[in-house]
Each structure stands twice: as structure tokens, then as C-alpha cells.
Amino acid sequence: SDSERILQLIKKRGRETKTVELKQTFYYDIETKTSNKVVQTSTMKVICSFLNTIGGILLIGVADNGEITGMNQEVNKLNKSSFDRFKTTFGQILGSRIGKEFENLIDYEFITMSAKNHVFEITCSPIPKGGNGCFLDGKDFYVRRNPYTEILKDKDLADYYVNRF
Numbered sequence: 273s274d275s276e277r278i279l280q281l282i283k284k285r286g287r288e289t290k291t292v293e294l295k296q297t298f299y300y301d302i303e304t305k306t307s308n309k310v311v312q313t314s315t316m317k318v319i320c321s322f323l324n325t326i327g328g329i330l331l332i333g334v335a336d337n338g339e340i341t342g343m344n345q346e347v348n349k350l351n352k353s354s355f356d357r358f359k360t361t362f363g364q365i366l367g368s369r370i371g372k373e374f375e376n377l378i379d380y381e382f383i384t385m386s387a388k389n390h391v392f393e394i395t396c397s398p399i400p401k402g403g404n405g406c407f408l409d410g411k412d413f414y415v416r417r418n419p420y421t422e423i424l425k426d427k428d429l430a431d432y433y434v435n436r437f
Contacts, residue, residue, distance in 0.1 A: 278393065
């Protein structure tokens with residue numbers, strides 16, 4: 273089942289790797305219980321980095337220690353308890369911040385872990401050779417390193433871009 277696959281992915285990988293990232297929320301600030309663009313940007317950086325390197329899976333609703341915290345609190349508070357509304361909002365943010373041209377490389381869906389617990393799985397395929405790199409908000413270029421996301425600038429960006437694309 274999908275829930276077993278998610279559990280195995282978390283267990284097998286141990287924690288975050290070059291191709292797996294865990295986030296507790298998408299744009300919900302747990303401390304203030306409000307929407308937070310800084311939290312959202314953290315997720316967008318990871319998606320860009322996966323597209324620009326070898327792809328990967330981002331699981332939202334999973335703490336860094338592997339504990340499944342779920343997305344229900346965020347969906348209930350910020351999306352009027354509608355998973356469809358959350359996915360629509362996510363898609364709109366993705367299109368505006370990353371670019372609609374990358375949408376066919378990104379799949380996302382809620383995975384039911386238990387009756388009241390869902391994880392949002394985002395699967396990113398790498399941009400094919402000959403394609404254009406993905407820049408967050410049209411300006412920042414991120415790559416995935418083991419197991420973190422790094423911004424590239426200047427000569428590092430130029431060298432990476434020539435070799436990758």
C-alpha cells in the first residue's frame with residue numbers, strides 16, 4: 273500500500289538523503305499557528321534542488337526525526353479542512369514560484385497513513401539534459417547535496433549549469 277511504501281521509505285533511508293527530504297509542514301508555522309512564507313520557501317528550495325539534480329521525494333507531514341506528524345492540522349487550519357483546496361493552492365504556488373514549465377516533472381498526492389493522519393508526497397523527476405535549470409522566483413538556483421539543499425552563485429553556478437544541462 274502507499275502508506276507502507278512511505279513507512280519503508282522513511283525507515284529504509286533512515287532520515288534525509290540526497291533524494292529524500294522530510295518537512296513537517298508546507299507553509300504552516302507550528303509556533304504561531306499561521307501561514308508563513310519562510311516555511312513555504314524552504315519547501316520550494318528543495319523542489320528546485322531535486323529538479324536541478326537527480327530528482328527526489330519530499331514528504332510533508334514528517335518531522336526530521338522520521339515521526340509522522342501528518343498534514344491534517346495545516347489543512348484544517350489554512351485550507352478549511354479541504355485536501356483538494358490544499359492541492360490547488362500548492363499547485364498555484366508551484367506554478368508561480370518555480371514555473372509552469374516544470375509541472376510535468378512534479379507529482380504530488382496525499383497519502384493516508386491513518387484515519388486522521390495524511391502525508392503529502394511530492395515526487396520530482398530531474399530536468400532532462402538540454403533543458404533549462406529551475407530558478408526559484410526566477411533568480412535563485414538550488415542543487416541537492418547529501419543531505420541538504422545549497423544555493424549556487426557565480427562561477428559555481430556557471431560550472432554546474434554547463435556540466436548538468
